[in-house]
Amino acid sequence: MKDARVTQMAKNLIGYSVKLKKGENILIEVYDTGEELAAELIKEVYRVGGKPFLTFKKRSLMRELLLGTDDEHMALTGRYEAERMKDMHAYIGIRGPLNSSDWSDVAGDKMGAYQSKWYMQVHSEIRVPRTRWCVMRYPNSSMAQMANMSTEQFEDFYFNVCNLDYSKMSKAMDPLVALMNKTDKVKIKGAGTDLSFSIKGLPAIKCDGEANIPDGEVYSAPVKESVNGYITYNTPAEYQSYTYENIRLEFKDGKIINATANDTERINKVFDTDEGARYVGEFAIGVNPYIIKPMKDTLFDEKIMGSFHFTPGSSYDQCFNGNKSAIHWDLVCIQTPEYGGGEIWFDDVLIRKDGRFVLPELDVLNPEKLK
Amino acid sequence: MKDPRLTSLAKNLLGYSLELKAGEKLLIELFDIGENFAAELVKEAYRIGAKPFVTVKSRKLHRELLLGTDAEHMSQIGKYEAIRMKDMDAYIAVRGIDNALEFSDVPGENMGLYRTNWVKPVHYEIRVPNTKWCLINYPTEAMAQAANMSTEQFEDFYFNVCNLDYSKMSKAMDPLVQLMSKTDRVRITGANTELTFSIKGLPPVKCDGKLNIPDGEVFSAPVKDSVNGYITYNTPSEYEGKLFENVRLEFKDGRIIKATANDTDAVNQIFDTDEGARYVGEFAIGVNPYIVKPMKDILFDEKIMGSFHFTPGSSYENCFNGNKSSVHWDLVFIQTPEYGGGEIWFDDVLIRKDGRFVLPELDVLNPENLK
Numbered sequence: 001m002k003d004a005r006v007t008q009m010a011k012n013l014i015g016y017s018v019k020l021k022k023g024e025n026i027l028i029e030v031y032d033t034g035e036e037l038a039a040e041l042i043k044e045v046y047r048v049g050g051k052p053f054l055t056f057k058k059r060s061l062m063r064e065l066l067l068g069t070d071d072e073h074m075a076l077t078g079r080y081e082a083e084r085m086k087d088m089h090a091y092i093g094i095r096g097p098l099n100s101s102d103w104s105d106v107a108g109d110k111m112g113a114y115q116s117k118w119y120m121q122v123h124s125e126i127r128v129p130r131t132r133w134c135v136m137r138y139p140n141s142s143m144a145q146m147a148n149m150s151t152e153q154f155e156d157f158y159f160n161v162c163n164l165d166y167s168k169m170s171k172a173m174d175p176l177v178a179l180m181n182k183t184d185k186v187k188i189k190g191a192g193t194d195l196s197f198s199i200k201g202l203p204a205i206k207c208d209g210e211a212n213i214p215d216g217e218v219y220s221a222p223v224k225e226s227v228n229g230y231i232t233y234n235t236p237a238e239y240q241s242y243t244y245e246n247i248r249l250e251f252k253d254g255k256i257i258n259a260t261a262n263d264t265e266r267i268n269k270v271f272d273t274d275e276g277a278r279y280v281g282e283f284a285i286g287v288n289p290y291i292i293k294p295m296k297d298t299l300f301d302e303k304i305m306g307s308f309h310f311t312p313g314s315s316y317d318q319c320f321n322g323n324k325s326a327i328h329w330d331l332v333c334i335q336t337p338e339y340g341g342g343e344i345w346f347d348d349v350l351i352r353k354d355g356r357f358v359l360p361e362l363d364v365l366n367p368e369k370l371k
Numbered sequence: 372m373k374d375p376r377l378t379s380l381a382k383n384l385l386g387y388s389l390e391l392k393a394g395e396k397l398l399i400e401l402f403d404i405g406e407n408f409a410a411e412l413v414k415e416a417y418r419i420g421a422k423p424f425v426t427v428k429s430r431k432l433h434r435e436l437l438l439g440t441d442a443e444h445m446s447q448i449g450k451y452e453a454i455r456m457k458d459m460d461a462y463i464a465v466r467g468i469d470n471a472l473e474f475s476d477v478p479g480e481n482m483g484l485y486r487t488n489w490v491k492p493v494h495y496e497i498r499v500p501n502t503k504w505c506l507i508n509y510p511t512e513a514m515a516q517a518a519n520m521s522t523e524q525f526e527d528f529y530f531n532v533c534n535l536d537y538s539k540m541s542k543a544m545d546p547l548v549q550l551m552s553k554t555d556r557v558r559i560t561g562a563n564t565e566l567t568f569s570i571k572g573l574p575p576v577k578c579d580g581k582l583n584i585p586d587g588e589v590f591s592a593p594v595k596d597s598v599n600g601y602i603t604y605n606t607p608s609e610y611e612g613k614l615f616e617n618v619r620l621e622f623k624d625g626r627i628i629k630a631t632a633n634d635t636d637a638v639n640q641i642f643d644t645d646e647g648a649r650y651v652g653e654f655a656i657g658v659n660p661y662i663v664k665p666m667k668d669i670l671f672d673e674k675i676m677g678s679f680h681f682t683p684g685s686s687y688e689n690c691f692n693g694n695k696s697s698v699h700w701d702l703v704f705i706q707t708p709e710y711g712g713g714e715i716w717f718d719d720v721l722i723r724k725d726g727r728f729v730l731p732e733l734d735v736l737n738p739e740n741l742k
Contacts, residue, residue, distance in 0.1 A: 025447075030432075039435045046439030053448060054436060056427040061401075064410045065425060068417035077424060080455040087447070 003036065005159040009213075010040035013092055014048060016166060017134040017210050022049030024089040027131075031057045033096030034138035041092060053084065059102045066106045066114055074117035081122045091131045096138030100146065104241055136162065136213035137299060147295035160290040161300070164370070166209025169216060169287070172364035173206045176218050176285070179362070180204035183346040186222070186283070188308070190335055190342025192232030192248060195310070197222035199283065203319050207284075207303075216288030216303040216370075221321040222280050222310075225254035231310060234339050235294045235301060235332040239270060243296065247331060249312070254279050256312065271312065276325030281315030284308060285344070285352070286332070289367030298330050305367050306336040306355020308344065373407065376530040380584075381411035384463060385419060387537060388505045388581050393420030395460035398502075401427045404467025405509030412463065424455065430473045437477045437485055445488035452493045462502045467509035471517065471668075507533070507584040508670060518666030531661040532671070535741070537580025540587060540658070543735035544577045547589050547656070550733070551575035554717040557593075557654070559679070561706055561713025563603035563619065566681070568593035570654065573690050578655075578674075587659030587674040587741075592692040593651050593681075596625035602681060605710050606665045606672055606703040610641060614667070618702055620683070625650050627683065642683060647696025652686030655679060656715070656723075657703075660738030664709075669701050676738050677707035677726020679715065 014020045026045055030038045038054065045052040065077075085091075103111070127133055137143060137158075144154035184200040199220045209215040230250040237244050244267055250258035256278040261267040271277045288303035295301060302309050313327035335342035336355035344352040351359050357366055364370075385391040397416050401409045409425065416423035436448075456462070474482065498504055508514065515525035555571040570591045580586040603619040615638060621629035627649040632638040642648045659674035666672060673680050684698035706713035707726035715723040722730050728737055735741075 030429075035429055035431060038429075038432055042432065042435040042439070051444050051447070052436060052439075053451075054432055056429050056432065058401075058406055058409075058425075058427050060406055061409055061413065061425050061427065064413035065423060068413070068423075073422050076422075076458070080424075080451075083454050084451040 005163060006037050007040050008163050009159065010037060010044045012163060012166070013134060013213065014041065014044045017213065018090040018092060018132045020045060020048055020050045020090050025051045025053060025087055026090040026092065027053045027055065027084065027088045029055050029057065029091070029093045031095045032059050032098045033140045034094035037094055037138060053088070059097055063103055063106060066103065066110045069110055069113055071113050071117050074113045075121070078118035078121035082126055085122050085126045088131050091127050091133040093133070093135040094138050095135065096140050098140065098142055100142060101241065134211055134213060137297070143297070146297060157290065161214040161288060164288070164290065166215060169370050170206060170208035172370060173208060173218050175361040176365060177204045177206060179346060179351070180218065180220055185347050187345040188231070188342065190333065191234070191340040193230065193333065193342065195227070195229040195231050197228070198226040199223065202321055205318055212299060214288055214291065214300060214303055217284045217286045219282055219284035219319065221315045221319050222283050224279055224321045224323050227251040227254045227280055231333065233331045233333050235334055236296060237329070237331050238296050239329060242266065270327065270329070273327050274325050276323045277313055277327045279312070279323045280310060281313050281321065281323045281325070281328060282309065282311035282330070287365050287370065289370040292336070294332065301332050302330045304332065304334055307332050307334040309333070376534060377408045377411045380530065380533050381408065381415040383534060384505060384507065384584065385412065385415045388584065389461045389463065389503045391416065391419050391421050391461050395421045396424065396458055397421050397461045397463065398424045398426065398455065398459045400462070400464045401425070402464065402466045403430050403469045404511050405465040408509055409465055430469065434473055434477060437474070437481045440481055440484055442484050442488050445484045449489040449492045452489070453497055456493050456497045457501070459502050462498050462504040464506045465509050466506065467511050468513050469511065470513055505582055505584060508668070514668065517668060528661065532585040532659060535659070535661065537586060540741055541577060541579035543741060544579060544589055546732040547736060548575045548577060550717060550722070551589065551591055556718050558716040559713065561704065562605065562711040564601065564704065564713065566598070566600040566602050568599070569597040570594065573692055576690050583670060585659055585662065585671060585674055588655045588657045590653050590655035590690065592653050592686045592690050595650055595692045595694050598622040598625045598651055602704065604702045604704050606705055607667060608702055609667055610700055613637060641698060641700065644698050645696050647694045648684055648698040650683070650694045651681060652684050652692065652694045652696070652699060653680065653682035653701070658736050658741065660741040665703065672703050673701045675703065675705055678703050678705040680704070
């Protein structure tokens with residue numbers, strides 16, 4: 001059956017997110033589910049005069065390949081894919097895993113071979129730097145279950161979130177970007193939270209539906225050694241298949257000096273991964289008006305309206321604060337009244353209270369204005 | 372869930388059909404359905420020490436690609452696939468058909484672009500001449516329905532047919548091959564059928580599970596101008612999405628001079644495709660002991676035990692009688708008692724009566740000796 005929302009989403013993705021032009025090549029990559037969307041994307045690509053290419057991945061079969069692989073095999077597989085990727089102008093990845101834990105029994109060294117020989121060669125070295133790309137989830141029963149929703153309810157939620165007017169959101173983000181670019185001191189308060197740091201000299205960047213769907217955050221990074229105080233995250237977070245809750249971090253001059261959680265020993269091992277894992281690489285403000293509660297999928301949770309995330313680990317190239325690490329763990333704190341409220345202050349001016357922007361020029365980012 | 376019959380089928384295909392060796396590269400191409408089976412093939416390839424590669428095709432999405440394509444686009448996809456194919460030592464296609472008529476509304480011109488610019492360079496110019504290859508249908512609801520069987524019944528049938536001991540069948544075919552090699556005149560009788568032709572000088576070829584699964588036929592070709600008489604096929608046959616029944620052909624000096632069927636106009640259109648379409652390119656004897664009735668899938672029907680097929684159109688290179696055509700239409704006649712019986716005579720000696728071989732040296736090919 002054809003869902004009109006899928007057609008709409010295909011139009012948004014091709015026209016707005018990757019801005020495909022006549023004569024351009026686009027690779028559409030489907031993981032497990034999302035065939036309906038891929039079909040609509042192909043139609044839309046032809047409509048704008050582009051050339052669609054398609055690759056279909058079954059994660060259960062990729063698992064079988066990974067179980068017996070080696071570096072050479074992965075490199076060869078990557079090479080076949082790289083030949084195609086280097087001709088592409090745009091890329092859309094539809095990730096609808098039937099079982100998100102499908103690869104949980106693939107040995108670490110095999111996953112390493114996949115990451116470093118196949119994925120890096122095709123995605124990190126070609127797709128990310130050279131194409132206009134957009135990666136998204138696709139709603140299926142597995143994701144609905146993870147979000148504690150019925151499948152229909154989840155689909156409604158998903159299409160609201162994904163078919164949002166992202167061009168409107170993008171414009172609405174401009175005043176916040178301008179404000180953050182001239183901000184030095186940030187103060188964050190909330191239940192079990194009293195944090196201060198500087199974002200001086202670090203650029204604010206919009207995530208407005210071009211590279212990820214769903215989207216909706218403006219991010220920057222703290223000056224590496226400026227973070228002091230403590231934070232208690234109120235959103236569960238998964239890391240290597242373990243769900244952490246009640247994470248509390250205490251900082252001194254940028255460094256996590258005390259970390260507790262439902263499994264304190266385990267979480268400290270995560271932060272002991274390397275030196276950079278105890279410093280923060282990202283500070284971001286979530287504004288997606290349709291995402292209002294966590295569902296243990298970072299791509300959604302980090303965009304929750306009225307939330308922010310404060311991310312231990314490496315910082316992005318576009319907003320680099322000098323911190324490097326093998327981890328980048330987006331931990332989310334929601335400040336809406338339902339989640340206990342909280343305040344964000346920039347240079348001693350209150351800008352968001354209990355999840356709502358209070359400065360007049362930022363009112364455009366409040367949820368009712370973005371729907 | 373894992374069906375142990377899939378595991379033994381995977382072993383048979385890689386061990387017997389493809390004779391896959393350690394270090395060799397195998398491409399597994401999956402169409403639509405058969406993921407479980409592809410997983411077993413990957414496992415078995417690794418067990419042998421070979422290197423498996425996987426490509427998954429969704430015919431629904433394939434259709435979308437074909438609907439808007441052009442020659443350049445098809446060549447470009449063909450190029451990417453050719454890069455991989457030319458590294459391969461072996462190839463296996465698993466075709467799990469979801470809807471056999473998925474391409475029925477793709478215009479003929481687009482199908483032509485696909486065949487000429489994608490299939491031909493990848494498959495006819497690289498895969499067929501340079502790899503060990505095998506094609507197999509995977510049992511699906513759609514196939515069970517076409518066979519008028521329940522899905523479970525069809526699966527049982529399928530695994531009987533596919534897990535047959537093909538090496539035994541191959542040996543059992545040798546006496547028939549020898550006999551056909553020295554045969555000149557063939558005479559075939561049956562209900563509304565009285566046919567004579569010569570197979571002198573045309574080498575018989577065994578189809579013994581190396582290239583197709585299911586398998587089970589020995590084919591040759593009639594000397595092009597030698598066919599005289601008439602035949603009334605008793606098996607329904609699909610051609611380009613249309614079902615034909617009661618096809619009756621009358622021959623003079625090799626040429627079809629009269630053709631009638633449930634749709635006489637349509638059948639004559641096929642035979643008017645080109646000059647070669649009115650001549651016969653193949654004569655073959657079916658011997659698969661588990662295939663006893665037609666199911667409108669030619670890969671099965673042409674192997675029905677006690678049947679033969681007599682094929683208007685082009686002849687194969689390994690048994691070439693000089694006839695070329697873009698048509699190669701395997702029309703099947705079943706001679707078992709249930710289908711009205713019939714006889715095959717070689718040089719005035721009766722060799723098969725009512726579907727059973729009567730010469731002692733051919734008894735090995737009767738169904739009870741192949742099971």
